[in-house]
Amino acid sequence: MAISVDTFFLNPDAQGTLQAQIQQMIAEGILSGRFHRGEKLPSSRKLAGHLGVSRITVTLAYTELLANDYLTSRGRSGYYVSENAPVPPTYTPPDRPLDRVDWARAISHRFTGGDTPQKPRNWSSFRYPFIYGQADPTLFDHANWRLCALRALGQKDFSSLTADYYDQDDPLLVEFIARHTLPRRGIAARPEEILITMGAQNALWLAAQVLLDDTRTAAVEDPCYHALRDVLVQSGCRLAPIRVDADGLPPESLPPDTDVVFSTPSHQSPTTATMPLARRRALLARASDLDALIVEDDYEFELSFLAAPSPALKSLDRDGRVIYVGSFSKSLCPGLRLGYMVGSEPFIRQARALRASVLRHPPGHIQRAAAYFLSLGHYDAQIRRMSRSLHERRKIIETAISEHGLTIAGSGVYGGSSLWMRAPDGTDSTALAMDLARDGVLIEPGTPFFSGPDRPTQFYRLGYSSIPAARIAPGIARIAQRL
Amino acid sequence: MAISVDTFFLNPDAQGTLQAQIQQMIAEGILSGRFHRGEKLPSSRKLAGHLGVSRITVTLAYTELLANDYLTSRGRSGYYVSENAPVPPTYTPPDRPLDRVDWARAISHRFTGGDTPQKPRNWSSFRYPFIYGQADPTLFDHANWRLCALRALGQKDFSSLTADYYDQDDPLLVEFIARHTLPRRGIAARPEEILITMGAQNALWLAAQVLLDDTRTAAVEDPCYHALRDVLVQSGCRLAPIRVDADGLPPESLPPDTDVVFSTPSHQSPTTATMPLARRRALLARASDLDALIVEDDYEFELSFLAAPSPALKSLDRDGRVIYVGSFSKSLCPGLRLGYMVGSEPFIRQARALRASVLRHPPGHIQRAAAYFLSLGHYDAQIRRMSRSLHERRKIIETAISEHGLTIAGSGVYGGSSLWMRAPDGTDSTALAMDLARDGVLIEPGTPFFSGPDRPTQFYRLGYSSIPAARIAPGIARIAQRL
Numbered sequence: 001m002a003i004s005v006d007t008f009f010l011n012p013d014a015q016g017t018l019q020a021q022i023q024q025m026i027a028e029g030i031l032s033g034r035f036h037r038g039e040k041l042p043s044s045r046k047l048a049g050h051l052g053v054s055r056i057t058v059t060l061a062y063t064e065l066l067a068n069d070y071l072t073s074r075g076r077s078g079y080y081v082s083e084n085a086p087v088p089p090t091y092t093p094p095d096r097p098l099d100r101v102d103w104a105r106a107i108s109h110r111f112t113g114g115d116t117p118q119k120p121r122n123w124s125s126f127r128y129p130f131i132y133g134q135a136d137p138t139l140f141d142h143a144n145w146r147l148c149a150l151r152a153l154g155q156k157d158f159s160s161l162t163a164d165y166y167d168q169d170d171p172l173l174v175e176f177i178a179r180h181t182l183p184r185r186g187i188a189a190r191p192e193e194i195l196i197t198m199g200a201q202n203a204l205w206l207a208a209q210v211l212l213d214d215t216r217t218a219a220v221e222d223p224c225y226h227a228l229r230d231v232l233v234q235s236g237c238r239l240a241p242i243r244v245d246a247d248g249l250p251p252e253s254l255p256p257d258t259d260v261v262f263s264t265p266s267h268q269s270p271t272t273a274t275m276p277l278a279r280r281r282a283l284l285a286r287a288s289d290l291d292a293l294i295v296e297d298d299y300e301f302e303l304s305f306l307a308a309p310s311p312a313l314k315s316l317d318r319d320g321r322v323i324y325v326g327s328f329s330k331s332l333c334p335g336l337r338l339g340y341m342v343g344s345e346p347f348i349r350q351a352r353a354l355r356a357s358v359l360r361h362p363p364g365h366i367q368r369a370a371a372y373f374l375s376l377g378h379y380d381a382q383i384r385r386m387s388r389s390l391h392e393r394r395k396i397i398e399t400a401i402s403e404h405g406l407t408i409a410g411s412g413v414y415g416g417s418s419l420w421m422r423a424p425d426g427t428d429s430t431a432l433a434m435d436l437a438r439d440g441v442l443i444e445p446g447t448p449f450f451s452g453p454d455r456p457t458q459f460y461r462l463g464y465s466s467i468p469a470a471r472i473a474p475g476i477a478r479i480a481q482r483l
Numbered sequence: 484m485a486i487s488v489d490t491f492f493l494n495p496d497a498q499g500t501l502q503a504q505i506q507q508m509i510a511e512g513i514l515s516g517r518f519h520r521g522e523k524l525p526s527s528r529k530l531a532g533h534l535g536v537s538r539i540t541v542t543l544a545y546t547e548l549l550a551n552d553y554l555t556s557r558g559r560s561g562y563y564v565s566e567n568a569p570v571p572p573t574y575t576p577p578d579r580p581l582d583r584v585d586w587a588r589a590i591s592h593r594f595t596g597g598d599t600p601q602k603p604r605n606w607s608s609f610r611y612p613f614i615y616g617q618a619d620p621t622l623f624d625h626a627n628w629r630l631c632a633l634r635a636l637g638q639k640d641f642s643s644l645t646a647d648y649y650d651q652d653d654p655l656l657v658e659f660i661a662r663h664t665l666p667r668r669g670i671a672a673r674p675e676e677i678l679i680t681m682g683a684q685n686a687l688w689l690a691a692q693v694l695l696d697d698t699r700t701a702a703v704e705d706p707c708y709h710a711l712r713d714v715l716v717q718s719g720c721r722l723a724p725i726r727v728d729a730d731g732l733p734p735e736s737l738p739p740d741t742d743v744v745f746s747t748p749s750h751q752s753p754t755t756a757t758m759p760l761a762r763r764r765a766l767l768a769r770a771s772d773l774d775a776l777i778v779e780d781d782y783e784f785e786l787s788f789l790a791a792p793s794p795a796l797k798s799l800d801r802d803g804r805v806i807y808v809g810s811f812s813k814s815l816c817p818g819l820r821l822g823y824m825v826g827s828e829p830f831i832r833q834a835r836a837l838r839a840s841v842l843r844h845p846p847g848h849i850q851r852a853a854a855y856f857l858s859l860g861h862y863d864a865q866i867r868r869m870s871r872s873l874h875e876r877r878k879i880i881e882t883a884i885s886e887h888g889l890t891i892a893g894s895g896v897y898g899g900s901s902l903w904m905r906a907p908d909g910t911d912s913t914a915l916a917m918d919l920a921r922d923g924v925l926i927e928p929g930t931p932f933f934s935g936p937d938r939p940t941q942f943y944r945l946g947y948s949s950i951p952a953a954r955i956a957p958g959i960a961r962i963a964q965r966l
Binding site: 015016020023024027028030031032065068069070084086087099100101102103104106107108109110111112114116119121124133134135137140142145146149150151153155156157158159160161162163164165166168179180183198199201202205209210211212213215216227230231234259288291293308318319320321329333334335336337344346347349350353354356357358359360361362363364365366372375376377378380381383384 | 498499503506507510511513514515548551552553567569570582583584585586587589590591592593594595597599602604607616617618620623625628629632633634636638639640641642643644645646647648649651662663666681682684685688692693694695696698699710713714717742771774776791801802803804812816817818819820827829830832833836837839840841842843844845846847848849855858859860861863864867
């Protein structure tokens, strides 16, 4: 029996080459059981005519399917579904069962319902996306990343692509971070003191799991990154939110029973405040008095286009009490899920064992591609390109903001990719964001960053890392209008 | 001042093209502060002569560095380190501080010291690697994976490469798994019931965290995958090890207070026993009586070259009490860290939220590349190729084993990639493994798979997924010799 040419159609939204689409169409027909073994396919001429593609395209698709044993060719008589083609499901999937489980009882831990708000997955469809922490096609060095990833896909790197590293990481990446990235933050570390993580989020989570429990107290900045607060709450520890000022976390406010301090000295999240050197020393001294540890999230230090970044807190640490967290999410892109953690060996050993239990290791291919991107200098070149564009956008957004009389509550003195804004008292920035969404403007309400019952509602964050320079001024105008 | 040509040398072990190596050499010299702004580089002729490479190679490297603003060219007078070149560290890294933290006190949870043994990172250096769960360059379809990964690196897929998916996954991959992979296991699931995980390890860990605490009892097969037992112990639950027989887990042995059962019905790990249909129904009935949940690890069902796999336990589940775990680690390769979990929506919602806290999502690029590899049919083609080779190796190893009078304790009626072996009583397989290592033979001692104080020591596992067919017989001979 022959397969009718009419069962074939090209999906207008399909991706990939025409040949790939035709291959896929036939493979899926076989896998889904629509085409059966021994059935004859339309001739390449007929199918090409039907689909309106060149005959060679169809022939190439057929040839590839022959090679994969989906099809066989019977000389002049044409192509047939191979007798060795994969078997479609031999039993029809049952209807979805009626759920008889009492999930409210069965679930022992709930992880939904924290402070982390639903993020706008459709952010790129906004005309004025003042979104924070997403990649900008015009800033990411896609071409060179592609080359490095391609190289990391080569035969030489087969094992870094395919091997189970168990609890280990790619030695190339670890070595580059130890020899080139950390020294630029004033940090000296041996490979055993470095763990590659699935972004900073994963590093902060690992640190919380290793260092906290219901007998420990964690001091956290207020406001702070909401996902961090959710991680700390999940650890069961006592939470001590410390209100930050224009210089970041005030050390004297740390409660005496503090076990671990989570801080963002370079670039307070979300207020963008930078901690002066004197306060960094004071923070270390206070931590030493309390015998507390400090987890330093040094995100975005790379984007310091207004002034050189100050040395990391970790570089001033003489006791080994600072655990340093770095991330490639802002400087490369978040989709790679790549970050790292630096700390004393006993700590890293536990974090490594936990990571192995949870996920083994970040995919080797991504680690190797990043190692190439870094060691070939593309990374630094990209950061300089990014910094130039962000600097330009920064000037534009600051001008627009002052022209429209909006109020900046915090704007990182070193640079960065966002501004912390204050709307007039009484403004509900969550409602404001929803109104603005209707105007195609995406802003981030500030309320979820704060701790406790009566959180300030008038703050909001404006990211400028993904919005084209030309859209900034009109976007700000719309915000001013709504206010 | 000019940079002496003598400071340049090609590392004999370096990877990548000569041009890439030269670029890297110069970029690193600048980044490490050895070369300073304004310093003159050797002429391309001079450097080419010194390194013994063609002049055009050096010129191309210089040109790329020009483009990245590492170098500037002053017409005839040559190349100089650019004034915009990245700044080397402005402060010298301090000596590694003396650690003043009492880590024994500071660490609240220990994750080292579980049952999971140190895995042999150097397994590929063994002449007879009967290793389990690593990729074989001759079985993995590297060429087509490379093409799919390359396609996933294209401009069209920019966002899947770079975007922060928040708590989401690649819709293409989820849809393919729902429409093509799960139906072949008799499972019908909607996208909201599917979560992509960092391999099966990550799925099992997530399930344990969501479903267990110190008030719950988890029944686990004995012997079982040691890393799973470590995950369960970390959850704080009561552990009920159930000794398996030739048909896998005996349902009648489940204690009345069982809350969650962790089982591997298709292919018991490590004994390879397959649970007959009748017992699967009995297990579901027993779970329903106890109102217990079942986490089904369906690893390796793809490698069923001796007989068609029986439908998954999940396909017989009418209550929604089975949580299904699948993995691409055996069928593609472990280095991708890609697996998936299927369960009722309330459960998946919690697992998704936890995953978001821990790591956000598996890298988008890997998900997209896998989606292409699957949908183009390369995946099924690879599994058939793998199955053919594994089938051949299986025959060879079984012949060699009977010739040398070794004892198979379990061999998987459907196929798979390992055998469960029993040495004469009194044998310590851990000592045996160490002796054999000296003969270049790598086997996996069975003791860590067992629970409790007096664990059987005479079992061991032989994997044949990474050892060349020709090495199998001589390897078995050496094992027989040692016994």
